[in-house]
Amino acid sequence: MATITVERSFWQALPKPKAESGFWSWVTTVDHKRIGILYFWTSIVFFLIGGVEALLMRLQLAGPNQTIIGPDLFNQLFTMHATTMIFLAIMPLTASFFNYFIPLLIGARDVAFPKLNAFSYWMFLLGGIFLNSSWFLGGPSDAGWFGYPNYSLKEYNPGLGVDFWIIGLLLTGIGTLVSGFNFIVTILNMRAPGMSLMRLPMFAWTTMVTSFLIVFSFPVITVALLLSLFDRLFGTLLFDIFAGSDLTVYHHLFWVFGHPEVYIIVLPAMGIVSEILPVFSRKPLFGYSVMVFSTMLIGFVGFGVWSHHLFTVGMGPVVNTVFALATMIIAVPTGIKMFNWIGTLYGGRIRFTAAMMYALGFLALFLIGGLTGVMLSAAPSNAQIHHTYFVVGHFHYVMIGGALFSLIAAIHYWGPKMFGRMLDERLGKIGFWTLFVGFNMTFFPMNILGVLGMPRRIYTYAAGMGFETWNAISTVGALIMGLSILITLYNLLTSLRRGEPAPADPWDGRTLEWTIPSPVPEYNFARIPHVSSRDELWVRKHPQLAHGAVAETAAAEEAPEEAIVMPGGSYMPLLVALGLFVGSYGLLYYMPVFWGGIAVSLLGLVGWALEGDNLRIVRPGGSH
Amino acid sequence: MEKAHQVQPTTRDYLKVGFWLFVLTVLEVAAIYIEALRPALAAVLVGLSVLKFLLVAMFFMHLKYDSRIYTGFFAFGMILAVLIGLAVTVIIL
Amino acid sequence: MSQASVTAAGRLAGHGEAAHAHHHPTSLGIPNQKLATWLFIASESMFFASLITTYMVFRYRSVVGPHPDEVVNIPLTTVSTFILLMSSLTMALGVSAAHRGEMRAVGKYLALTILGGLGFLVIQFYEWWHLAHDFGLTWRTNIFGSVFYILTGFHKAHVIFGMLWLSVIAISSFRGTLRKEHAVNVDVAGLYWHFVDVVWIVIFTLVFLLTEAGV
Amino acid sequence: MRHFQRIVGLAAMGVAGVALPVMAAPQYWLDPAGPVAAMQGQLFLLTLYIMLGIFVTVSGILVYTLVRFRERAKASARTGEAGTAARRETAAAAEDELPPQIEGNHKLEIIWTLIPFVLLLIIAIPTVRLSFALAADPGPDALEVRVVGHQWWWEFEYPQLGIVTGNEMRIPVGRPIRLIIESADVIHKFWVPKLAGKMDAIPGRTNQMWLQADEPGIYYGQCAEMCGTHHANMRLRVVALPQAEFDAWVANWGRGPVVEDEAQLAAVERGRMVFETRACYACHAIEGTAARGTAGPNLTDIGSRTTLAAGILENTPENLARWISDPQSVKPGSLMPRVGLSPDELRDVVAYLSSLR
Numbered sequence A: 001m002a003t004i005t006v007e008r009s010f011w012q013a014l015p016k017p018k019a020e021s022g023f024w025s026w027v028t029t030v031d032h033k034r035i036g037i038l039y040f041w042t043s044i045v046f047f048l049i050g051g052v053e054a055l056l057m058r059l060q061l062a063g064p065n066q067t068i069i070g071p072d073l074f075n076q077l078f079t080m081h082a083t084t085m086i087f088l089a090i091m092p093l094t095a096s097f098f099n100y101f102i103p104l105l106i107g108a109r110d111v112a113f114p115k116l117n118a119f120s121y122w123m124f125l126l127g128g129i130f131l132n133s134s135w136f137l138g139g140p141s142d143a144g145w146f147g148y149p150n151y152s153l154k155e156y157n158p159g160l161g162v163d164f165w166i167i168g169l170l171l172t173g174i175g176t177l178v179s180g181f182n183f184i185v186t187i188l189n190m191r192a193p194g195m196s197l198m199r200l201p202m203f204a205w206t207t208m209v210t211s212f213l214i215v216f217s218f219p220v221i222t223v224a225l226l227l228s229l230f231d232r233l234f235g236t237l238l239f240d241i242f243a244g245s246d247l248t249v250y251h252h253l254f255w256v257f258g259h260p261e262v263y264i265i266v267l268p269a270m271g272i273v274s275e276i277l278p279v280f281s282r283k284p285l286f287g288y289s290v291m292v293f294s295t296m297l298i299g300f301v302g303f304g305v306w307s308h309h310l311f312t313v314g315m316g317p318v319v320n321t322v323f324a325l326a327t328m329i330i331a332v333p334t335g336i337k338m339f340n341w342i343g344t345l346y347g348g349r350i351r352f353t354a355a356m357m358y359a360l361g362f363l364a365l366f367l368i369g370g371l372t373g374v375m376l377s378a379a380p381s382n383a384q385i386h387h388t389y390f391v392v393g394h395f396h397y398v399m400i401g402g403a404l405f406s407l408i409a410a411i412h413y414w415g416p417k418m419f420g421r422m423l424d425e426r427l428g429k430i431g432f433w434t435l436f437v438g439f440n441m442t443f444f445p446m447n448i449l450g451v452l453g454m455p456r457r458i459y460t461y462a463a464g465m466g467f468e469t470w471n472a473i474s475t476v477g478a479l480i481m482g483l484s485i486l487i488t489l490y491n492l493l494t495s496l497r498r499g500e501p502a503p504a505d506p507w508d509g510r511t512l513e514w515t516i517p518s519p520v521p522e523y524n525f526a527r528i529p530h531v532s533s534r535d536e537l538w539v540r541k542h543p544q545l546a547h548g549a550v551a552e553t554a555a556a557e558e559a560p561e562e563a564i565v566m567p568g569g570s571y572m573p574l575l576v577a578l579g580l581f582v583g584s585y586g587l588l589y590y591m592p593v594f595w596g597g598i599a600v601s602l603l604g605l606v607g608w609a610l611e612g613d614n615l616r617i618v619r620p621g622g623s624h
Numbered sequence B: 001m002e003k004a005h006q007v008q009p010t011t012r013d014y015l016k017v018g019f020w021l022f023v024l025t026v027l028e029v030a031a032i033y034i035e036a037l038r039p040a041l042a043a044v045l046v047g048l049s050v051l052k053f054l055l056v057a058m059f060f061m062h063l064k065y066d067s068r069i070y071t072g073f074f075a076f077g078m079i080l081a082v083l084i085g086l087a088v089t090v091i092i093l
Numbered sequence C: 001m002s003q004a005s006v007t008a009a010g011r012l013a014g015h016g017e018a019a020h021a022h023h024h025p026t027s028l029g030i031p032n033q034k035l036a037t038w039l040f041i042a043s044e045s046m047f048f049a050s051l052i053t054t055y056m057v058f059r060y061r062s063v064v065g066p067h068p069d070e071v072v073n074i075p076l077t078t079v080s081t082f083i084l085l086m087s088s089l090t091m092a093l094g095v096s097a098a099h100r101g102e103m104r105a106v107g108k109y110l111a112l113t114i115l116g117g118l119g120f121l122v123i124q125f126y127e128w129w130h131l132a133h134d135f136g137l138t139w140r141t142n143i144f145g146s147v148f149y150i151l152t153g154f155h156k157a158h159v160i161f162g163m164l165w166l167s168v169i170a171i172s173s174f175r176g177t178l179r180k181e182h183a184v185n186v187d188v189a190g191l192y193w194h195f196v197d198v199v200w201i202v203i204f205t206l207v208f209l210l211t212e213a214g215v
Numbered sequence D: 001m002r003h004f005q006r007i008v009g010l011a012a013m014g015v016a017g018v019a020l021p022v023m024a025a026p027q028y029w030l031d032p033a034g035p036v037a038a039m040q041g042q043l044f045l046l047t048l049y050i051m052l053g054i055f056v057t058v059s060g061i062l063v064y065t066l067v068r069f070r071e072r073a074k075a076s077a078r079t080g081e082a083g084t085a086a087r088r089e090t091a092a093a094a095e096d097e098l099p100p101q102i103e104g105n106h107k108l109e110i111i112w113t114l115i116p117f118v119l120l121l122i123i124a125i126p127t128v129r130l131s132f133a134l135a136a137d138p139g140p141d142a143l144e145v146r147v148v149g150h151q152w153w154w155e156f157e158y159p160q161l162g163i164v165t166g167n168e169m170r171i172p173v174g175r176p177i178r179l180i181i182e183s184a185d186v187i188h189k190f191w192v193p194k195l196a197g198k199m200d201a202i203p204g205r206t207n208q209m210w211l212q213a214d215e216p217g218i219y220y221g222q223c224a225e226m227c228g229t230h231h232a233n234m235r236l237r238v239v240a241l242p243q244a245e246f247d248a249w250v251a252n253w254g255r256g257p258v259v260e261d262e263a264q265l266a267a268v269e270r271g272r273m274v275f276e277t278r279a280c281y282a283c284h285a286i287e288g289t290a291a292r293g294t295a296g297p298n299l300t301d302i303g304s305r306t307t308l309a310a311g312i313l314e315n316t317p318e319n320l321a322r323w324i325s326d327p328q329s330v331k332p333g334s335l336m337p338r339v340g341l342s343p344d345e346l347r348d349v350v351a352y353l354s355s356l357r
């Protein structure tokens, strides 16, 4: 392995990380696969934290008038639970798969901006740590995951909790935004020869649309958060009623972000399912181009429905109906996807692997969640179910039944590629059934509770309201879910050590990632593949399907390139992120530290731009 | 590097654009003091600033000469931003 | 860097941060950095749109004065607007020089641009001082003050960041380390600068001119 | 018909055995007590039926597909569960057994775009109609009540009647009530499920809605927007009275204590002195006395309310004493402080407040 040296100016003479294994190699890595794995484990840790918070809430709600957890702690729990699950568990877990698999799926050696990619990860990790450090620094926010002012302002929330919440979200938000740019450019510009847009695997499409949603929606929540932060820290009057403010400005800003956000969560999940169903029914995805189009439509319409969260703020019947109708429209493209998935299954030869079962679980549960969503969109009856457990039921169905099931499917499906070992199928199936049963036990009763009139975000309820039975069932279900998560975790951890070594193509796959060894070598493809078909590998395996276009010989059979130049590690992404992280504490405790942090970040940026490329030459088939 | 066959604006072109930006700014300020314009003033001002916006975007930012994709991204972002901004303003006010 | 390794580097499909990225054809035939910058600009449009929307909703809601129509200063702001516009002109000339390969000239144009930015800032900060001093308007005076200073403040922060960015390029131009293959870096910095200018065009119209027009 | 719908609704909402808990559910809004909740419930049921239909159809097709097209034992024995490198060699042999590689079907896609459209239209039309119907003003003979949310209790003011009360809203049966909804501090959400859906109480804004009770009774409600520590304990009740009883309440409101004998009168008088001299008067108002505070609920008719402290205690003299002697132990964080009263003072104040019927 050689290092390319360029002329040495001051910045270029800065030390470059050399380590290729061990701690420093991970800290300085810019390899999309390693970053993907970092995202993976970090988000699993945050998921467990969010899950424990959920279990605590469920324990408190198991029976009426319980006092296991007091009101203030309960409010903090649901705030942190939601924030953790959405921003620190589910989104980064999808990012983990973006990172690891997008370059593989489009036949590239890395993402467009490897250093930015590392930066995204550090912002996520440090933002998450910042947010959660509030547990030890006076307690986290208790203002709910949308943090409406004026409850979130100093007057009603005097501690630092809300500040930690806002700044933590801003920090992770920077990382998310940056990865949004990165993946759009990667998918548009880094495709292997022949990989036209209409040959992109569905997961790449949903990743791209998701990234667009990020690019256009995150700036809006950034503004919303900054405005309340200014009120809290600097005494501006933006949400001061007595200064003449209108609190609904924040409502709108938040939900202009908030609704696209829910599709940011579910679209990648839909992409994963669209990869898995064809493989295990041995058929191409049904209606590919319509799927692409409806993904874009969902993303687009998703920007025009935010006020369905605000039917009861008093916007008047005209606005309410406009948003109700716009919301309903979304059911059409989503339905198209649902039917196309079933069309994919229909006539296939369906193998019930663990991954497939989770993907099928997605279909069934997302269906329920989506249908309850449409029920919510009817503005007049929304006034009854709004902010009840019916909503809680709805969104857990779409976010767990939808997103989480699909992500666990991806763990079983892509895990062998990432870690080089097969997961245990039997444990996988046990995990599936316990999760499926536990999930429905936890969240279906919530739909009923909403109809019985139980509002959300209450730490306790009186006996005799008719809530007891359903809450008890729900709590038991949550415990079963916890058990299932532990089983899956056990499966993952033991398989990593003792699992059967994974072959390159364990599932009879269809796409490019299965043409290369598991786990994937540093350079991904020994030779950049030439793509002639949507299901490239499938067509290579079944040349009679090639519809005239002759599939090129498998890349692996060609002679590999003898020298591949890969980007080497860098300290700068971490340095810039650390500057912002430490500076953020300064903002809350001691302003000079804030300015110091900003200065460090700026210097890091300059170093980043000028340090040069630290390129390394890798020789496939060599001693490496 | 941009494709060689693409027309590149010359220094003269840029100076011309700069000149028009100057003229438009003067017009904007002048418009405020012309009583006759009062009824349509808002429209005139918005119109003039849209022109300035377009000049900068098309020439200084090269959208006129560059890949359509850039224009697409920018236009999409701008249109979305304006639509949502208008909608929120109308709903609240 | 040896000739051999340059070709090899080219094979790393469009590795964007490498200075030589544009030797290699990307899928769309356009450089990664420019694509990313345009996306960034589109995203920033949403950022400023949110701020401007907040401004438009809040501007006349203050219960105590001063209100916008009592404080806007058209002549002063016009001058600063004009300076910013002209800095965009020099920026465009700098980018054009970079594309022609006149890398030393780039530095001069950028220096002019930075100077323009500085002129803009000086006038704008003077206006802030003037508002605070003569009208008693701070961001804690009333809701208009809050939203006005935050909107214009974020714009200023963008200008300052742009000036720092341009300085780094200008310095490498003067030191002779800016080379022809870095043209795209100049290009991208220019896009950012023009965008900041474009945002000011909008702010100037909505915050200043419309107010003066009584809308 | 309504009965039938309710039964279907119950069956739909789940599982046998629902009926029992439902009957004892005072906030079960599919069993409405007024026209607004009834209309909203009907729309909900319409959406529910349509969604159930879709669910049954779609999941039916899904299950059918899974069963019919599952890989048969023979094939799976050959290809193996997780597959290995060996499968590549058998792949060629399996070639002829590939299922038909269908990539799409335009006619089908059009059908499953159009059908959802039609179904949505069925929901959309009543949605629009009802949105406008419910937003309409209930008319000139509506009784107006101004509802103000406070951390963590409700204030009800009857501008036409000059009455202010708290946590328990009395309304005449069969008459539409126009609610003007506001907030004194943070955002709350007014909700009495059996009478009508929610409406936000947002500081700085004024919202309107209307409701009506068709039958006399006590209807439960509670705050539905996270408003701080005691959001869960910000409950309320609507007491719907026949017109005559309502009129009597109005006439009696502010008449002062109701006592049975001299001894009680003395205690009540002493209690009133305590109330007007200790901190109470600063936060509470009682009509016809010097107490004019507005930080806490108006207590003019406290003796006739069914609950205390926003619906969390039954209104009995013991609970009243418990509340007044130490509100922070009942509702920790409540904005009513502990006012150190001697046992005598406490007894008298309780006697006084209980007599305000």
Ligand code: HEA
Pocket: A262, A263, A265, A266, A308, A309, A327, A328, A330, A331, A332, A334, A335, A336, A338, A366, A367, A369, A370, A371, A372, A373, A374, A376, A377, A378, A382, A385, A386, A387, A391, A394, A395, A398, A399, A402, A403, D054, D058, D115, D116, D117, D119, D120
């Ligand atoms: C992954 C996240 C996700 C997804 C995908 C969705 C999808 C949808 N959501 Fe959901 N939603 C949330 C997450 C999500 N939601 C969250 C987190 C909240 C609460 C936030 C909070 O307050 O904390 C929320 C709240 C929420 C509300 C506000 C509730 C309230 O507070 O009062 C509404 C109201 O309209 C709504 C509607 C919808 C609709 C119509 C869809 C549609 O996209 C669903 C479309 C899918 C289908 C309809 C199923 C498949 C279609 C067919 C089989 C075709 C045939 C169907 C028909 C003809 C109907 N959602």
Ligand code: HEA
Pocket: A047, A048, A050, A051, A052, A054, A055, A057, A058, A078, A079, A081, A082, A083, A085, A086, A090, A144, A145, A146, A392, A396, A399, A400, A404, A442, A456, A457, A458, A459, A478, A481, A482, A483, A485, A486
């Ligand atoms: C993707 C997002 C996501 C996910 C995955 C979840 C997962 C879960 N949620 Fe979440 N939830 C939200 C998003 C999510 N939630 C949001 C947005 C809100 C709204 C908040 C608000 O109102 O502001 C909410 C609110 C919410 C409430 C309502 C609170 C209220 O309104 O008062 C409840 C109540 O039961 C709940 C329960 C659960 C449960 C039981 C799970 C379970 O699925 C969790 C399963 C996981 C586990 C059980 C962990 C397993 C781990 C162990 C068993 C321990 C092992 C530990 C170690 C090894 C250290 N959630």
Ligand code: CUA
Pocket: D149, D150, D152, D187, D188, D189, D223, D224, D225, D226, D227, D228, D230, D231, D232, D234
């Ligand atoms: Cu008031 Cu919740």
Ligand SMILES: [Cu+2]
Pocket: A258, A259, A262, A305, A306, A308, A309
């Ligand atoms: Cu939504």
